[in-house]
Amino acid sequence: MPYEPPPHLAGLTLAEIAELVAQRKLPALEGWAPAxxxxxxxxxxxDGTWFHExxxxxxxxxxxxxxxxxxxxxxxxxxxxxxxxKLAIEVEDAAFIAVDCVRAEDALALRLxxxxxxxxxxxxxxxxxxxxxxxxxxxxxxxxxxxxLNRSTWTQLVEIALAEGAEANEWQVAxxxxxxxxxx
Numbered sequence: 001m002p003y004e005p006p007p008h009l010a011g012l013t014l015a016e017i018a019e020l021v022a023q024r025k026l027p028a029l030e031g032w033a034p035a036x037x038x039x040x041x042x043x044x045x046x047d048g049t050w051f052h053e054x055x056x057x058x059x060x061x062x063x064x065x066x067x068x069x070x071x072x073x074x075x076x077x078x079x080x081x082x083x084x085x086k087l088a089i090e091v092e093d094a095a096f097i098a099v100d101c102v103r104a105e106d107a108l109a110l111r112l113x114x115x116x117x118x119x120x121x122x123x124x125x126x127x128x129x130x131x132x133x134x135x136x137x138x139x140x141x142x143x144x145x146x147x148x149l150n151r152s153t154w155t156q157l158v159e160i161a162l163a164e165g166a167e168a169n170e171w172q173v174a175x176x177x178x179x180x181x182x183x184x
Contacts, residue, residue: 026068029081029143040080040087042066046148048097048113060114067114070095072144096147098139101156108160108175110139112147121176126157128184135184158182 043051050057050066057063069080070089078091098118100111108120118124118141127146130136137149137157149157161173161182171182 026142029069029071032081032083034081034083034085036085037079038085038087040089042080042087043090044078044092044095046093064114067096067116070143070145072146074144078145094138094148095145096141098137098147098149098153101149101153101160103160106174106176108157108173110147110149110153112141116141118142118147119176120178120180122178125178126173126175126180128180128182130184132183135182137182 041053045051050063057066066080069082070078071081072078072091072095078089078095079086080089081087096116097113098110099113102109108126110118110120112118118139120126120139124140127138127140128135129138135154137154138146139149141147157173158171161171164173172179173182174180
């Protein structure tokens, strides 16, 4: 059965977005305690490209499957976890890239490079890093992993803030009752 990516975010209501989020079934990594650990020979580049043994993984379905097994521990190490082993994976910046953002009612919905959709809010906060000249925006995704907003998604977020009347010195957006400052 071929994978069909979700429709463009801008054409969806918040209820439709929430349904797409609920449909994504992820393995229950939290209940797994693998006895073996090792190195996956994998790396996620800062631009979101996944590599195995130095070669890019070209099949989006493989990247999507691996992404569902990804977690980050308290020391910042990323792992691919199965019931039998956990394998370290090098992540240059963030495990995911946010590639689209839309305001849907009281929420900000973001699409990731894996076609996952995350609704920003208290459970998925936005974090701004860097400095005023070179800001970097991140979204908490799941299991300690984050998505970095790419330039166009950052621009969409700023445009949303401006459209909602943000003052230049108080740039912020709200989503699901949480307020996020857009200036580091």
